[in-house]
Amino acid sequence: MSEQSLVDHVVATTGLTPAEAARLIDDVVAYHAEPVEEFVRRRHAQLRTAGSKNDEIFARIAEELAGRVVAAPRLSERQLRRMIYG
Template sequence: MPDTELVRRVVETTGLSPSEAARVVDDVIAWYAEPVEDFVRRRHAHHQTYGRRNEEIFDLIAAELADRNVAPPSLSARQLRRMIYG
């Protein structure tokens, strides 16, 4: 069960039921708990699907990481490449 105070706040501000609010809170927490490596791999695959080249993809992923609520440290293109290809 997520933080009860946070769930109560979501219930009060959205009109969701407590069980719905708890599910939303769990989903958001899971989204931001995704390990950096998993995020990088997922976003790389997404951008490749749309025909982007690695040089552009690495710049996009670096910018996306910087915009996350809990942003990890800045990663170079080399570090991003190593996460994807080992």
């Protein structure tokens, strides 16, 4: 479930009901939680179906990734510690 303060903000600024706002937020978060590998595979399949060639596809996916929020990779406790303590 979405964070209540965000739900309240969306309700106040859009006129959506709390349930509609929470669903919208959850849908957006789920969309952006897609791991990079899944995004690349999905977009490649979509673009191939549309008739694009691989050289066009890879350039387009790279461009899309540059402007897209993507899910962070899963990090182990050790990796997290190394980020903090070096």
